[in-house]
Amino acid sequence: MQATIIAVGTELLLGEVVNSNAAWLSVQLAQLGVDVYHHATVGDNPARIGVVVDEAISRFSQTEHSGLGVLLLSGGLGPTPDDLTVQTLADHFQTPMMLDTESEAVIKAMFIARGQPMAPSNIKQALRPVDAQVLPNPLGTAPGIIWSVNQKKTITGHTVPPLIIITFPGVPSELKAMWPKASQYLQDKLLTSGQKPQVLVSRTLHFFGIGESMLASQLNDVMTSDGPVTVAPYVGRAQVRLRLATKSPSQQAAKALLDNVESIINQRVGNFMIGNDDVPPELFLPHTVGQLLTQKGLAVAVAESCTGGLISSRLTDVAGSSAYVRLNVVTYSNKAKIQLLNVAPDLLTQHGAVSQPVAIAMAQGVASLARGDGYTVGLSITGIAGPDGGTVDKPVGTAYIALSGLTPEPIVHEVLVSPKNPRTEMKFWFSQYALFYLLQYLRTYSH
Amino acid sequence: MQATIIAVGTELLLGEVVNSNAAWLSVQLAQLGVDVYHHATVGDNPARIGVVVDEAISRFSQTEHSGLGVLLLSGGLGPTPDDLTVQTLADHFQTPMMLDTESEAVIKAMFIARGQPMAPSNIKQALRPVDAQVLPNPLGTAPGIIWSVNQKKTITGHTVPPLIIITFPGVPSELKAMWPKASQYLQDKLLTSGQKPQVLVSRTLHFFGIGESMLASQLNDVMTSDGPVTVAPYVGRAQVRLRLATKSPSQQAAKALLDNVESIINQRVGNFMIGNDDVPPELFLPHTVGQLLTQKGLAVAVAESCTGGLISSRLTDVAGSSAYVRLNVVTYSNKAKIQLLNVAPDLLTQHGAVSQPVAIAMAQGVASLARGDGYTVGLSITGIAGPDGGTVDKPVGTAYIALSGLTPEPIVHEVLVSPKNPRTEMKFWFSQYALFYLLQYLRTYSH
Numbered sequence: 001m002q003a004t005i006i007a008v009g010t011e012l013l014l015g016e017v018v019n020s021n022a023a024w025l026s027v028q029l030a031q032l033g034v035d036v037y038h039h040a041t042v043g044d045n046p047a048r049i050g051v052v053v054d055e056a057i058s059r060f061s062q063t064e065h066s067g068l069g070v071l072l073l074s075g076g077l078g079p080t081p082d083d084l085t086v087q088t089l090a091d092h093f094q095t096p097m098m099l100d101t102e103s104e105a106v107i108k109a110m111f112i113a114r115g116q117p118m119a120p121s122n123i124k125q126a127l128r129p130v131d132a133q134v135l136p137n138p139l140g141t142a143p144g145i146i147w148s149v150n151q152k153k154t155i156t157g158h159t160v161p162p163l164i165i166i167t168f169p170g171v172p173s174e175l176k177a178m179w180p181k182a183s184q185y186l187q188d189k190l191l192t193s194g195q196k197p198q199v200l201v202s203r204t205l206h207f208f209g210i211g212e213s214m215l216a217s218q219l220n221d222v223m224t225s226d227g228p229v230t231v232a233p234y235v236g237r238a239q240v241r242l243r244l245a246t247k248s249p250s251q252q253a254a255k256a257l258l259d260n261v262e263s264i265i266n267q268r269v270g271n272f273m274i275g276n277d278d279v280p281p282e283l284f285l286p287h288t289v290g291q292l293l294t295q296k297g298l299a300v301a302v303a304e305s306c307t308g309g310l311i312s313s314r315l316t317d318v319a320g321s322s323a324y325v326r327l328n329v330v331t332y333s334n335k336a337k338i339q340l341l342n343v344a345p346d347l348l349t350q351h352g353a354v355s356q357p358v359a360i361a362m363a364q365g366v367a368s369l370a371r372g373d374g375y376t377v378g379l380s381i382t383g384i385a386g387p388d389g390g391t392v393d394k395p396v397g398t399a400y401i402a403l404s405g406l407t408p409e410p411i412v413h414e415v416l417v418s419p420k421n422p423r424t425e426m427k428f429w430f431s432q433y434a435l436f437y438l439l440q441y442l443r444t445y446s447h
Numbered sequence: 448m449q450a451t452i453i454a455v456g457t458e459l460l461l462g463e464v465v466n467s468n469a470a471w472l473s474v475q476l477a478q479l480g481v482d483v484y485h486h487a488t489v490g491d492n493p494a495r496i497g498v499v500v501d502e503a504i505s506r507f508s509q510t511e512h513s514g515l516g517v518l519l520l521s522g523g524l525g526p527t528p529d530d531l532t533v534q535t536l537a538d539h540f541q542t543p544m545m546l547d548t549e550s551e552a553v554i555k556a557m558f559i560a561r562g563q564p565m566a567p568s569n570i571k572q573a574l575r576p577v578d579a580q581v582l583p584n585p586l587g588t589a590p591g592i593i594w595s596v597n598q599k600k601t602i603t604g605h606t607v608p609p610l611i612i613i614t615f616p617g618v619p620s621e622l623k624a625m626w627p628k629a630s631q632y633l634q635d636k637l638l639t640s641g642q643k644p645q646v647l648v649s650r651t652l653h654f655f656g657i658g659e660s661m662l663a664s665q666l667n668d669v670m671t672s673d674g675p676v677t678v679a680p681y682v683g684r685a686q687v688r689l690r691l692a693t694k695s696p697s698q699q700a701a702k703a704l705l706d707n708v709e710s711i712i713n714q715r716v717g718n719f720m721i722g723n724d725d726v727p728p729e730l731f732l733p734h735t736v737g738q739l740l741t742q743k744g745l746a747v748a749v750a751e752s753c754t755g756g757l758i759s760s761r762l763t764d765v766a767g768s769s770a771y772v773r774l775n776v777v778t779y780s781n782k783a784k785i786q787l788l789n790v791a792p793d794l795l796t797q798h799g800a801v802s803q804p805v806a807i808a809m810a811q812g813v814a815s816l817a818r819g820d821g822y823t824v825g826l827s828i829t830g831i832a833g834p835d836g837g838t839v840d841k842p843v844g845t846a847y848i849a850l851s852g853l854t855p856e857p858i859v860h861e862v863l864v865s866p867k868n869p870r871t872e873m874k875f876w877f878s879q880y881a882l883f884y885l886l887q888y889l890r891t892y893s894h
Contacts, residue, residue, distance in 0.1 A: 119663065
């Protein structure tokens with residue numbers, strides 16, 4: 001089985017939107033053992049969509065790997081006149097459309113739940129080729145279709161080889177929510193077609209506090225080994241990733257191979273590992289921190305300045321975080337630091353708001369504010385996120401992170417992030433450092 | 448002049464890397480007035496690269512807009528055996544390769560500067576088709592080529608129409624550093640070919656609180672007009688966008704056309720408009736709210752429960768937000784709501800933490816906590832982000848948002864977000880609603 005992914009949308013060709021759907025779908029298909037040889041992007045134009053579909057079909061027929069072709073399309077399922085994907089496909093394969101009454105009911109119910117009137121144009125979204133089935137969209141009004149097409153004549157005169165067409169909306173969260181049903185359909189087809197899939201299984205380990213080249217030098221033998229598991233490094237957003245991948249007839253056998261390599265890596269650089277594949281990348285640190293807090297029966301209270309609430313928000317991205325997050329504060333102004341966290345005004349005058357002593361006082365202050373609500377670790381950060389506010393001594397990108405509660409004296413870290421980062425990236429780096437130091441603190445000390 | 452962008456790299460087809468180069472190049476080409484009708488991605492495989500090149504050439508010949516075709520390729524210029532782009536192109540157009548001695552010298556000098564020995568494989572990067580010119584790479588060892596091909600016979604037997612081929616490495620920073628020379632070459636070609644460049648100028652308006660179809664029905668005449676400005680809707684992350692675009696001989700003329708259409712849209716649905724193109728999408732609400740607070744000389748204080756700090760963090764994503772953000776709190780536990788915000792315990796017992804009265808008490812509580820630090824609007828949210836914690840009366844996705852300070856009595860909104868959203872998306876929707884209602888409050892009332 002091989003697939004081509006076609007993204008439909010003029011906004012992609014204008015560069016206004018980056019086509020992240022193709023990459024996401026490719027990862028899912030690889031996990032099923034489906035080969036992806038092509039991605040294509042085309043505008044909201046029926047003739048050009050038709051050409052791209054024909055090209056994909058022609059490549060399926062030519063290719064060295066025969067078997068079923070799968071055409072995944074994203075985008076162009078909306079209610080407006082330039083949303084043309086399904087109608088274009090129906091026309092191309094000379095198949096009439098019909099109203100899917102179930103889809104119609106779902107769409108109507110969605111508008112009722114939102115308390116909004118339904119525009120007449122939304123009915124269009126309930127249309128499907130007569131012999132296609134609906135792929136429901138749990139998050140929006142644009143359902144997709146799953147359509148098994150073959151032996152039909154296209155409008156351009158070709159006879160269609162065995163082909164499955166699946167459509168998704170362009171909104172990534174909707175596409176992702178619709179994938180499980182599409183995936184199940186493809187897995188069933190793989191089984192019934194008797195193709196023994198070789199499963200590609202991969203796992204990504206995430207690191208912080210260690211650079212790509214240092215990681216590579218510590219793991220040189222693992223990364224250049226001729227064994228069944230390939231290990232490759234990538235630089236991600238404020239973290240480095242190692243991708244472990246292997247092909248195997250079964251998930252189980254692949255998992256054992258990956259486990260083995262992961263344990264070697266863990267022995268060498270486990271201290272910098274902040275998570276593995278089971279949660280989205282940006283949840284790694286909050287997730288791992290949350291597990292440790294739960295294990296140790298601790299809560300955390302955060303006092304933020306330069307991150308403005310981001311650390312708190314990331315901690316609470318984890319389901320069940322209310323078990324260890326009760327109270328956090330964002331004290332941007334000096335007045336708030338004094339009133340709420342009991343920071344001594346003298347410290348602010350003598351050392352400035354961005355300083356080690358103030359960070360320490362903030363961590364102690366927020367822990368004591370939360371006292372009585374479980375045993376609480378205090379975490380604070382004060383720094384300069386920019387673009388203004390830097391000085392020669394403390395340039396933009398400087399921050400102090402303090403931790404208290406598990407050590408006789410609070411621990412404070414100085415951090416310097418490249419001032420070239422835009423403000424939101426700077427805040428993200430700061431939050432990564434704060435959560436990483438919190439993780440180290442929880443790994444090292446106990447109550 | 449029209450272009451196709453081809454990305455070469457198996458890592459793209461495996462979904463390990465998102466193809467951001469295609470979007471970036473598309474924006475640059477649109478600014479030159481070059482139409483981009485297709486993006487394609489193909490693996491490191493000569494036969495498949497050849498097929499994709501042939502498809503692009505065939506589309507150039509078929510298209511309604513005749514003229515010069517431009518083929519931009521990214522990726523596959525490295526030193527390893529799977530880097531095949533230039534050799535494949537030379538073979539495809541039956542042209543011998545030669546060593547470019549200038550490129551060779553540059554690559555050697557780069558290794559000397561790095562204090563590293565040059566691997567013999569790097570010499571490969573200095574090869575180019577005999578009649579191509581080198582596109583220098585100021586940041587790395589992989590130069591590109593600029594190659595004007597026509598009337599040649601391809602290996603597949605086609606005669607090549609007028610065609611420019613430009614290659615770039617896949618590393619985005621290198622591609623961007625090489626673009627100015629490539630752009631100059633294309634501009635010169637546009638001038639000498641006598642094609643008057645038409646600049647494509649676009650602008651995106653962002654909306655919240657109004658659906659795509661409702662927006663379309665309010666603006667039907669504008670969106671279906673045959674005028675010089677096209678208006679198309681897109682659904683983004685918890686917002687709807689309208690893209691205005693026009694082609695014109697000058698930036699100035701285009702801007703006037705767009706201004707005119709924007710003012711019509713503003714009259715009809717301006718109440719739901721949360722920003723335009725100048726800041727990244729997720730900054731729209733924080734940015735617009737920040738402008739209004741500054742104009743009106745107000746500050747805001749936020750008390751968050753279910754959003755866990757996200758509203759505060761988004762408000763502080765805007766540079767200069769310390770002028771109107773001084774103090775925010777995240778009160779996840781009831782105890783924190785009582786102690787810090789002075790919420791009456793009776794309210795929590797009688798109505799529950801997720802209720803209108805508690806939202807009101809939280810907004811009033813945080814405003815009074817911030818009092819004395821400038822005149823402060825209180826904003827609060829309490830809700831159920833899920834996946835657990837929902838009840839029949841108050842399902843996951845329910846939230847109450849209260850505003851106080853500018854009205855005799857606080858105003859409270861009930862919000863219901865689809866419970867199918869994952870937790871982080873739910874939090875984002877909640878934060879969009881909170882910032883949107885804050886914006887409406889600031890637009891409607893003054894101190």
